[in-house]
Amino acid sequence: MTSATFSNPAFRPxxxxxxxxxxxxxxxxxxxxxxxxxxxxxxxxxxRKKTGLQDFGDESFRSGLEILTRSLDTEAHLHPVGRLIxxxxxxxxxxxxxxAQQLFTRHPEIRQQPITAPLVIAGLQRTGTTxxxxxxxxxxxxxxxxxxxxxxxxxxxxxAGAVDPRLKATRLAEKALRYMxxxxxxxxxxxxxxxxxxxxxxxxxxxxxxxESLADVPSYxxxxxxxDVTPAYEYMKSLLQLMQWQQGSKxxxxxxxxxxxxxxxxxxxxxxxxxxxxxxxxxxxxxxxYSSMMAHGHGVFxxxxxxxxxxxxxxxxxxxxxxxALQVRAAHPASFIDVSYYDVIEEPMAxxxxxxxxxxxxxxxxxxxxxxxTRRDNPQNKHGVHSYALxxxxxxxxxxxxxxxxxxxxxxxxxxxxxxASA
Numbered sequence: 001m002t003s004a005t006f007s008n009p010a011f012r013p014x015x016x017x018x019x020x021x022x023x024x025x026x027x028x029x030x031x032x033x034x035x036x037x038x039x040x041x042x043x044x045x046x047x048r049k050k051t052g053l054q055d056f057g058d059e060s061f062r063s064g065l066e067i068l069t070r071s072l073d074t075e076a077h078l079h080p081v082g083r084l085i086x087x088x089x090x091x092x093x094x095x096x097x098x099x100a101q102q103l104f105t106r107h108p109e110i111r112q113q114p115i116t117a118p119l120v121i122a123g124l125q126r127t128g129t130t131x132x133x134x135x136x137x138x139x140x141x142x143x144x145x146x147x148x149x150x151x152x153x154x155x156x157x158x159x160a161g162a163v164d165p166r167l168k169a170t171r172l173a174e175k176a177l178r179y180m181x182x183x184x185x186x187x188x189x190x191x192x193x194x195x196x197x198x199x200x201x202x203x204x205x206x207x208x209x210x211x212e213s214l215a216d217v218p219s220y221x222x223x224x225x226x227x228d229v230t231p232a233y234e235y236m237k238s239l240l241q242l243m244q245w246q247q248g249s250k251x252x253x254x255x256x257x258x259x260x261x262x263x264x265x266x267x268x269x270x271x272x273x274x275x276x277x278x279x280x281x282x283x284x285x286x287x288x289x290y291s292s293m294m295a296h297g298h299g300v301f302x303x304x305x306x307x308x309x310x311x312x313x314x315x316x317x318x319x320x321x322x323x324x325a326l327q328v329r330a331a332h333p334a335s336f337i338d339v340s341y342y343d344v345i346e347e348p349m350a351x352x353x354x355x356x357x358x359x360x361x362x363x364x365x366x367x368x369x370x371x372x373x374t375r376r377d378n379p380q381n382k383h384g385v386h387s388y389a390l391x392x393x394x395x396x397x398x399x400x401x402x403x404x405x406x407x408x409x410x411x412x413x414x415x416x417x418x419x420x421a422s423a
Contacts, residue, residue, distance in 0.1 A: 026080020
């Protein structure tokens, strides 16, 4: 194990020796002027060359791309391998936009696909959203986006009997992440064929906080905070329509991402009949675990992680999200159902029945059997228990109680022991 340099001595993410060696070589090359470019024009040119396509359709995404790439280039302290991975990731987003636009132009009926009454799980991180998402997604009546589809929503022809190339590529990326950050899997499960968060679809518009989960990008974060993210939600809907059109499926979507909490007004503008499931758990129990997850995310791409600053940034964002959600809920009370993490742990099927009644869905024997199988295959802490204390990330129980006080009081969230929060 090779440890990198971190400003908080309590945080020591894993750095494989091979990656450390590659970074050493990369720094020598950078000293000679050989550096992976993060210039927006370079990324756009690379995507166009890779696809042979030119038309992005609506090019309003360029502002976000340009600000993000400048922030990554000048503020994120990316190590050479991280810089190269980030470049390829951004090119991949642009490639999808080009290919999607080609399909939208050839098949305008794609954007006429109805996305009817999607179920949307929107709770703070570590409140059981992933567990509940995978449980509901097991129902054959519902349709969840899979990780490999999030990485590339566009299905292309491949030989009969072969594995979807997107699935192969995502499995390779999963192995790479497991190699570079094995502890990450104990915090948040990653599986190429499992249900995934559609925040990754918002990222195709360069109007999402995915970048903030991967790197220190303060300029981009400040810019994003001032933006109307409606174009990102509209583009997300277009990509859901594209996937639905490709499969010829009319099943109801089951969506999930904590990021929706900050934009529920826009979500309901784009999906007016959405049924929103807000999950709840004492933030004192979850804040340290999520801070650890974010710090490990940064640690994949940089040798300089200020774990306290990362935790403080996401603490501010999360408090702002739950406050924004309270305002939207006051205007749309019938669109929401509340689900306690503790109730899901104790009696998951009872909570499923509540959700199905709220959503107007029939809980069939096939659905129950599929959900029970999913529970058996995905027990809690399947990938290990990862525990951290709030103090490891510069947070305090008093601070959590103060800043989340209105949220916890409104929903009657019971106080849990926040001293050592585990994944």
